[in-house]
Amino acid sequence: MTGLEYNSTTGEPFLRLPAPFSSFIITPPRMADVARSVEIMNDPFVFKWMGRSTPYSVDLATAWLMKVKAQTDVAVEELRNSTEFGPVSGCPVRHIREELPDGTDVFIGDVGLVRSGWTEVLDAEERVRFVTENNARAAGDPEIAWHIGYYLAPGYNGRGLMTAAVKTIITQFGIPQMNTKYIRSSAFEGNHGSLKVLQKNDFVMVDTLVEHVRVGDEKTTLHLMEWRAS
Ligand SMILES: CC(C)(COP(=O)(O)OP(=O)(O)OC[C@H]1O[C@@H](n2cnc3c(N)ncnc32)[C@H](O)[C@@H]1OP(=O)(O)O)[C@@H](O)C(=O)NCCC(=O)NCCS
Numbered sequence: 001m002t003g004l005e006y007n008s009t010t011g012e013p014f015l016r017l018p019a020p021f022s023s024f025i026i027t028p029p030r031m032a033d034v035a036r037s038v039e040i041m042n043d044p045f046v047f048k049w050m051g052r053s054t055p056y057s058v059d060l061a062t063a064w065l066m067k068v069k070a071q072t073d074v075a076v077e078e079l080r081n082s083t084e085f086g087p088v089s090g091c092p093v094r095h096i097r098e099e100l101p102d103g104t105d106v107f108i109g110d111v112g113l114v115r116s117g118w119t120e121v122l123d124a125e126e127r128v129r130f131v132t133e134n135n136a137r138a139a140g141d142p143e144i145a146w147h148i149g150y151y152l153a154p155g156y157n158g159r160g161l162m163t164a165a166v167k168t169i170i171t172q173f174g175i176p177q178m179n180t181k182y183i184r185s186s187a188f189e190g191n192h193g194s195l196k197v198l199q200k201n202d203f204v205m206v207d208t209l210v211e212h213v214r215v216g217d218e219k220t221t222l223h224l225m226e227w228r229a230s
Helices: 031-041 058-081 124-135 161-178 192-199
Strands: 013-016 024-027 095-099 105-115 146-152 182-188 204-215 218-228
Touching: 013 161, 024 105, 024 161, 031 058, 031 105, 058 105, 105 124, 105 161, 146 161, 146 192, 161 192, 182 192, 192 218
Parallel strands: 146 182
Antiparallel strands: 013 024, 024 095, 095 105, 105 146, 182 218, 204 218
């Protein structure tokens, strides 16, 4: 059964993380998150693992948030218009927020469960073919390849938060409302925290692409990880 709830004041959907993380929720992105996302992404601890060679700007963040908000808006609409419990084509929530005692919340990270973009496939034609075929699959198709990606603001690391966020979005929305059976992910060599988050959520390493991804002048090794429903 889905764990999706709705904010009684704003109508915004959200997933709540389980104890001891119950002050953290996952909601749709908001355009007000631009400044904070720039701050988080440019923190050296986060930046080094995100595959960027130039600083993350307000313009890039604005364009990214418009894109992902458009995706979550579609899912929110699908849910609003559905008369019965049925599969939806995408996930309506991805931004992790900490609820504060005064009733406000603060954006602290991202956990996106989206259709795979096969970004590790270097041949552009092949990549477009995979993406087009996958995006054409109807809501609930068990063959859809999903992708999960995430980051957390420094200061929130190392307490099990992302392990819980990944588990929550898969078990409380992906499986019950998108019929998710197959998820792909990846992490750069040396990103022990990210690999551990995936392994603790039953992902297994299926390939290691040596010096595969160009980041600035360097080529980085990428571990490919997969989760399949048992
Ligand atoms: C990777 C990241 C999301 C992990 O989030 P987190 O909430 O700190 O992870 P968790 O606390 O759930 O940790 C899961 C496991 O990884 C371990 N771990 C976390 N960070 C680690 C690190 N930097 N080095 C080694 N192990 C680490 C934890 O100890 C835990 O293992 P344990 O349960 O055996 O103790 C976070 O560090 C981050 O945002 N990093 C920068 C961005 C990034 O790398 N994004 C992913 C790109 S693929």
